[in-house]
Amino acid sequence: MSTDPVTIARDLLRCRSVTPAEGGALGYLENVLKGAGFTVHRLTFSEPSEDMVENLYARIGTAKPNLVFAGHTDVVPPGDEKAWTRPPFAGEVDGPELFGRGAVDMKGGIACALAAVLDHLSAHGGKPKGSISFLITGDEEGIAVNGTPKLLQWAAAQGEKFDHCILGEPSNVENLGDTIKIGRRGSLNGHLIVSGRQGHVAYPERAENPIRGLVTLVSALQAEPLDDGSTHFPPSHLEFTSIDVGNKTVNLIPGEARARFNIRFNDKHTLDSLKKLVAQRAEKAAGGKIKFAFEWEPSNAPVFVTEPGPFTELVAKAVEDVTGRKPHLSTSGGTSDARFITAFCPVVEFGLVGRTMHQVDERVPIADLRALTTIYHKIIDRYFA
């Protein structure tokens, strides 16, 4: 008899694990995994002035290769619970769908991975040919400091080695099987500060209005694309998100003007080369006449890509065999914990359909839970074949 992912998903949805609360979700996984013969570690990480976060690492087998399923059991808050047509933490099945916060992002994905692993183990005498691990954090939807990055460091310090990782985030856009994510653009936030000389509007010749300089630099930085894209990525993009002078006085020329921007960048850049490029362009536009400076916020979102190869092909083939769809290998969307995992092993993201994630009435078709379990099961079987 095969394991029912719907029951597991339901049990997980009933845990109130609103980030960063554990809510019983990791305890549930610990029990099930221990029952299947996994060695389970529960790790709590903290940082002064931040919430403590619980995490879990579980492994069965000691041999290579080690196939890792990664994910998070924390969820975003439900918002106004009365706006939901089914309670967000009841795990109610209605007709063809299972409702609840985290149904697709990503307790549903974890349930499918767990069901697939249990089925694989019971078909192979309870042991994998190599190793199978679960790397589960309770801090993905929050600031992601005491979650996956520290869990990975801890595992590395224990001598744990990962060979390949599947992160079960809701990667699909419209239908199960349409998208596997193999990378992500990097993200960098910056501030552009132009300084002038404060003065009276009636005597502009005695002042130097920084707004003029700011407008010149903002328009120059938007005028030219940063690059024309690369094999797996669209062109990098710089977008201004705010312009601030904060001047409440009608007859005063301000002394300083600021603008804030974000850059989503591809693998033609590193953080350093990108900062240099932006500064050079501003320099050129300023022509020595505008006094400006950049302030850069620290970024923990570098660009990365898992180059297509045997592993991505194995995953894509399993997806196609079950869904009939040839998945698109994408690098689009916001960041995920894959940006941390990529430093340790090749990682791909494949999970449920993201359409209702973070929304009221988040829900997942039961058929998708069963199909994703079958996909994961095929991946595991072929990986260890």
Ligand SMILES: [Zn+2]
């Ligand atoms: Zn997620």
